[in-house]
Amino acid sequence: MSEPSTALPLTVASLQDVVVRYDDRTVLGPFSLTLEAGSSTALVGPSGCGKSTALRLLAGLEPPTQGHVRRAAGRGETAVVFQSPTLAPWSSALDNVALPLRLAGIPAVQAADQARAALARVGLAGSELKKPAQLSGGMAMRVSIARALATSPRLLLMDEPFAALDEITRRRLADDVMSLWKDGRPALLFITHSVEEAVYMADRVIVMSPGPGRILAETRLSDGFPRAARFRTSPAFRDAVEEVSHALQMAMETAA
Secondary structure, eight states: EOOOOOOOOEEEEEEEEEEEEETTTTEEEEEEEEEETTTTEEOOOOTTTHHHHHHHHHHHHSOOSEEEEEOOOOOOOEEOOSSOOOTTSSSHHHHHHHHHHHHTTOOOHHHHHHHHHHHHTTTTTOOOOOOGGOHHHHHHHHHHHHHHHTTTTTEEEEEETTTSSSSHHHHHHHHHHHHHHHHHHOEEEEEOOHHHHHHHHOEEEEEEOOSSSEEEEEEOOHHHHHOOOOOGGHHHHHHHHHHHHHOOOOOOHHHH
């Protein structure tokens, strides 16, 4: 069941002892997670462990079988970026970004101005009138990110947004997202299969057990955002990657 948030002010969203079952199969839980304003949390785990299910609960896209979901439920307060940019192919980049603003009741001219500014923030000034078919994969994902950030959400959910991109583009977009995230500091939940990406983009990395997913391990990082230029070569980064990788290996062996 989904309820209005009555938690402490710093808590933007939470899952409390949620369980999700499809027919007779349990895919998640019991699972609890709290997301606070300004925090960045990454979920990693074996395929089928329920990472995306947890995200959908927080997005309000499906209810739990049991347990409680508390989330930023106001219009525009939750934004989701999926693995596919999910852009309307018949609309321009500008119109795609303006859509959630228009749905939030913002007048058309103001929505267009905010969408134009959002596109400029992700490096797409001058591409406002291009249709999705005219954009590269990285550009399309930038449009999707601009659309998510345009409403200044309190909760930002990202489900493997860079999975289909090459490594150089992934790294560039990771830096861009964390730089943009720093402006509004929403609660960020990031799902990825890449341990290095998780450690780079999160101050808390949670490793989930094989389905039905539960929390197997948690690693916290104290380095701030955006990351220092050589963070990926620092001992703190390598130690965290090894710690998360070890926990993930244990999870994979359990799943085998």
